[in-house]
Amino acid sequence: MLIRTRRSWELPERTATPEAVFRDRRRLVAGLALGPILLAGAGMAGLRPARAEAMADPSAKLYPFPHNDNYKLDRPLTAEKWATSWNNFYEFNDSKDVVAEAQALPIRPWTIKIDGMVAKPVEIGIDDLLAKMPLEERLYRHRCVEAWSMAVPWSGFPLKALVAMAEPSAGATYLRMETFENPDVAPGQTQTWYPWPYVEGLTMAEATNELAFIATGVYGKPLPPQNGSPLRLTVPWKYGFKSIKSIVRFSFTDQQPMNFWQSLQASEYGFWANVNPEVPHPRWSQAHERVLGSDDVVATQLFNGYAEQVTDLYKDLQKERLYA
Numbered sequence: 001m002l003i004r005t006r007r008s009w010e011l012p013e014r015t016a017t018p019e020a021v022f023r024d025r026r027r028l029v030a031g032l033a034l035g036p037i038l039l040a041g042a043g044m045a046g047l048r049p050a051r052a053e054a055m056a057d058p059s060a061k062l063y064p065f066p067h068n069d070n071y072k073l074d075r076p077l078t079a080e081k082w083a084t085s086w087n088n089f090y091e092f093n094d095s096k097d098v099v100a101e102a103q104a105l106p107i108r109p110w111t112i113k114i115d116g117m118v119a120k121p122v123e124i125g126i127d128d129l130l131a132k133m134p135l136e137e138r139l140y141r142h143r144c145v146e147a148w149s150m151a152v153p154w155s156g157f158p159l160k161a162l163v164a165m166a167e168p169s170a171g172a173t174y175l176r177m178e179t180f181e182n183p184d185v186a187p188g189q190t191q192t193w194y195p196w197p198y199v200e201g202l203t204m205a206e207a208t209n210e211l212a213f214i215a216t217g218v219y220g221k222p223l224p225p226q227n228g229s230p231l232r233l234t235v236p237w238k239y240g241f242k243s244i245k246s247i248v249r250f251s252f253t254d255q256q257p258m259n260f261w262q263s264l265q266a267s268e269y270g271f272w273a274n275v276n277p278e279v280p281h282p283r284w285s286q287a288h289e290r291v292l293g294s295d296d297v298v299a300t301q302l303f304n305g306y307a308e309q310v311t312d313l314y315k316d317l318q319k320e321r322l323y324a
């Protein structure tokens, strides 16, 4: 059992995680009282598969990837121990402390489906995909909608390289991404009030922007399961919930995808979710962020500091709800 002392960047009560609120609301909506849930949980404990050891990652030999110097940070890197032990991964649990449970995620074989409006739908294993992609390391900031942030070295490849490989048809205007669904290994997915699987989406212009990155590693090694092994999105100008983990499917479409958090609570979470310190979340300010692993609180920047690269994406979309 991991014993943690409370750090200053852990959220105070007044900014209780949005999720905790939904969980209780969903239980009510579903007409479920706490008692039966606890009873069911106790009854099932014996049936849950034993917690697996972390599976060896055959891609480890590819690391470290060549460093791309174009992405600079304005702050120190977050210590690896914090970035890999303070996680949001609702498939496992909603506590930030998912490390132990996430080790049960089977990362091989891992097949990625590319389908929808493409020249030729394919299924490709993660190791074959890695062999085709231009691999590099980048330093990015990450800003969670809950007002904490980190700065990490991701390894992976530009999302636009995957888009080019897929050859989407001219009519495709969105990329929809989906996480694995396997309640046998992911206890959170037995909680039926969540709309599994986790889904996220980008416009094609966003998906082919130079900043949109698929991370397969962090700190010069393959991603640990809790960070979304074996591949996850990183879109650093958007709130962290857009950066979908453990992806199994990329679909090209002409329909705007309905993402996980939007379908839970559309009044608080939308499709765009671009970082903007001047647009508060309905329940808390977005003006500042707590820096994970330190005692610092810093001012949040428009587009999380990436305005130069992404402002143009939104110039014709001013009527949209761009910052939620």
Ligand SMILES: Nc1nc2c(c(=O)[nH]1)N[C@H]1C(S)=C(S)[C@@H](COP(=O)(O)O)O[C@H]1N2
Residues within 6 Å of the ligand: 083, 086, 087, 088, 089, 090, 091, 143, 144, 145, 179, 198, 226, 227, 228, 240, 241, 242, 243, 244, 245, 246
């Ligand atoms: N499939 C899936 N992807 C997810 C999440 C999740 O619960 N499930 N949480 C999101 C949120 S809210 C954040 S802040 C980041 C956290 O990434 P990290 O744990 O690597 O810091 O993952 C995002 N991607």
Ligand SMILES: [Mo]
Residues within 6 Å of the ligand: 088, 143, 144, 145, 146, 239, 240, 241
């Ligand atoms: Mo988040």
